[in-house]
Amino acid sequence: MPAQSKSAPPTASRRAAAARQPVAKFRLRISVGDVIAIGPGKVALLEAIAETGSITAAAKSLDMSYRRAWLLLDELNRALRTPAVDSAKGGQHGGGSAITQTGLELIALYRRVEATAERACRADLTRLIGLISAAGSGGSPRA
Numbered sequence: 001m002p003a004q005s006k007s008a009p010p011t012a013s014r015r016a017a018a019a020r021q022p023v024a025k026f027r028l029r030i031s032v033g034d035v036i037a038i039g040p041g042k043v044a045l046l047e048a049i050a051e052t053g054s055i056t057a058a059a060k061s062l063d064m065s066y067r068r069a070w071l072l073l074d075e076l077n078r079a080l081r082t083p084a085v086d087s088a089k090g091g092q093h094g095g096g097s098a099i100t101q102t103g104l105e106l107i108a109l110y111r112r113v114e115a116t117a118e119r120a121c122r123a124d125l126t127r128l129i130g131l132i133s134a135a136g137s138g139g140s141p142r143a
Contacts, residue, residue: 022129022132023129024118024121024125024128024129026114026117026118027039027040028040028110028113028114028117032079035075035079036075037075037076037079037080038076038079038106038110041072042072042073042075042076043106043107043110043111044062045058045059045062045064045069045072045073046076046084046085046099046103046106046107047107048061048062049085049097049098049099049103050099050103050104050107053096053097053098054096054097055069055070055073055085055087055097056069058097073085080102080106081102082100082102083100083102083103084099084100084102084103084106085097085098085099085100085103086098086100
């Protein structure tokens with residue numbers, strides 16, 4: 001009889017149970033007036049562009065329209081001292097986009113702030129999550 005792997009894929013019931021578990025997520029946003037200069041969507045878009053080399057492919061991977069992606073990048077680049085993304089226009093060989101050094105630094109700093117905040121708040125987050133009923137937010141209050 002073959003030995004079972006310790007990293008066997010989770011069953012559907014395990015995945016469903018994990019999906020119902022409370023999870024704390026930090027959603028850092030840095031605003032300038034009414035404009036969100038840096039936020040989770042813009043950072044995710046930068047990461048997707050770094051991975052794909054294309055605004056179009058990055059937008060598709062995030063289930064976002066090209067126009068929405070372009071507007072987010074335009075807003076981000078306008079907010080920064082130097083652009084986070086350099087793009088070449090399409091043509092016979094297609095365009096492309098590359099993350100600049102500023103963009104790479106922005107991604108790294110943003111993710112480091114998230115990780116630092118999570119570590120700093122871990123005990124309080126555990127207690128806060130412990131206040132949530134096992135049945136989820138739809139359950140009736142306990143006396």
